[in-house]
Structures are given as structure tokens and as C-alpha cells.
Amino acid sequence: MVIPADLIQAALLGLGTGLALIVAIGAQNAFVLRQGIRGEHVAATVLICALSDAVLIAAGIVGIGTLIGAAPAVVVIIRFAGAAFLLAYGILAAKRAIRPGALTASAQQGPLSRKAAVATVLALTWLNPHVYLDTVLLLGSVANSQAGGARWWFGGGAMLGSVLWFSALGFGARLLRPFFARPMSWRILDGLIALVMFGLGLRMALGA
Template sequence: MTSTSAALAALSGLGFGLALIVAIGAQNAFVLRQGLRRQHVLAVVAVCTVSDAVLIAAGIGGAGVLMTSAPLAMTVVRYAGAAFLLGYAVFAARRAFSSSTLIAESNGKTVALGATVLTCLALTWLNPHAYLDTVVLLGSFANTYAGADRWFLGAGAMVGSALWFVALGFGARLLGPFFARPVAWRILDSVIALVMLCLAAGLVLTA
């Protein structure tokens, strides 16, 4: 291993990690929403970043092979994740069509830190896509690198994950003027409900 190969591996991990993470999904939608509300943003970003780092390390360490050899466990996680996403879609839809909720959003009603963290953990760890992306796909990609270069690739992916969640969570406030209007929250929650519903359906249909 040379410093050049290590740097190239890290850059590859950064690019590959961002390609997997930067997409409309349950986790990103939640981080965006918390960033817009400016509530518990640091905690949410930290949970997502640490969770991704653990999953990436597991993938680099070869956990992807174990996951693919245990289809029953993946099936259980798939259906549990689908049920949770469906429930979250229902709550998002209720928020979108409830005038009282829209007023609360505009006034910045705070949700407890514990509830926020638990929701974030569930959206991360009950989502099979998180395992497929970080553990299986990234792990498989890392296996094309030899020796310690695999871990430099993993480190690059972790940095990419951290940069993305920080940018998404803390950068969302730039959209604050637009979301000062209740109708903007109605649109956002409608989109989130649709995304969650599609993700839930996708998990069941591909089982």
C-alpha cells in the first residue's frame, strides 16, 4: 500500500458513499424536516452519521457476506421496515391535511429529543435499504481493494456521509423563508408521505 493508493481509495469511498446516500429516502427526508424545523438538528445529524459509520465499518469488515447468507433475517427486517415506513407515511399524511398541525409547524412546536432520536434510529436501522447500500453494496465494492486500502475507502465513505448529513441538516434553514408559510409544510409532508409509502411498497413487492 502506498500513500497514493490510500488517497485514491479514500476518494473512491467518498464518491461511492455520496452516490449511495444522496437520494430521496426515509432518512434524508427526516433530516431535512428536522433541519427546516431547527429542532434537535445536531442530535439527528449525529445519529445518522454514527449509524452510517457503523454500517460502513460492518460492510468493510465483511458483514455483507453474513447478511446475504441469512435471507430469513433480511426478510424480517424488510417487513418490519415496511410496516414502520407505512406508519410514518400515515402520520405525515395526517400532518399534511391537519390545519392544527400546520399551525404548530409554523409556530415551531417542539417534539421531545428522545422521541426524535428514536424515530431517527428507527428510520435508519429498520430500513433494509441502509443495510443493502452501506453493508452489501459498499462492502462488495470495498472488496475490490486490497489490504488496508479497503479501510481507507471506508473512511472516505464515512467522511462523505458526515458531510452530507451536516449539509442537509444545517443547510435546510436556508429554506426557512419559504417554509414560513403553512402551505409549504403541507407540500413537504405530502411529498414525505408519498416517499415513505413508495419505499414501504417497494420493500414488500421485492420481498
């Protein structure tokens, strides 16, 4: 079976567009990176991120993006809830980076439970309004601009981009483990994560 060129082009466009949106540093990526470096529940974390993106992209393609666009109050509620979560997470990361006693929290503490890891990645994903704007509204709109069935090939390409990125980020992070064998490296990482969380949280709260 020969796949028409226009469908392949739609899939490649979806792949490139999806990667362009997903690769940007954010709370979700920072958490996946941290889990990958620690080697904790990496498969579950990557799977949740990829599946969540797939669901949201599919929702945008079938038209839920239009519904959210017509109900701005929903976006506002999600924005403030997400901002509160990001700021709280940033405070925890800042404590680990600043307090001498917290230096071992990242490098030597017991592993994060699967339940806690799943709850955190779900919150970082579904309480982030930028995720809805990028996947449901933006990708959904671009997908629906494709002719006929090409919109699903575009969506499939975007979903593949999500799988590739989160897999590379989560499973590839182990290459950084030698660097993070030193406690000070964890302090630096937590400091960077705190800055990212604070920045995203404040931008989200201000609607920027």
C-alpha cells in the same frame, strides 16, 4: 508523512461511492431535512445518521455483509418491519398535509422531544433494509475489493461522505426557513414526505 497515491484514490472512490448512495432521497433524508428546517435536535439527528453509517460500513468491511447475505431471513424480517414503520410515518405526514387542523402541526406545534427525534431517526435508519444493502453489502463488497489496507481508506472516504451529506442537509436546511415561514409550505413538504414514505414502504413490502 506522504500518503501513497493508491490510498488517496481509494479514499476518493469511497467518498464518491458513498455520496452516490446516500444522496438519493429517502425516509432518512426526508426526516433530517424536516428537522433541519424546524431547527430541532439537528446535531443529534445528524450525529446518529453519520455514526450509524460508519458502524454499518465498518461492519461490511470486516465481513458481516457475507453473514447477512447467507441469512436472507434476516433481511426479510427487517424489510417488513421497516415497511410497516414507513407506512405508519407516511400516514402521519399525510394527515398533517390533508387535515386543515393539522396544518399547524408542522409549523406551529411544540418542538419534537429529543427522545422522540432520536427514536424516529434510529428507526428510519436501522429498520430500512436498503441501508444494509447499500452500506454493509455494497460498500462493504467494494471496500474489500481494494488491495490490502486500501479497503479501510475506501471505508473512511465513504464515512466522510456520510458526515458531509448529513451535515449539509441538516444544518443547511435553515436556508429554507423563510420559505417555510408560511404554513402552506409545511403542508406541501408533509405531502411530499408522505408520498416518499408510502412509495418506499410499498416497495419495501413488495421486495422491489
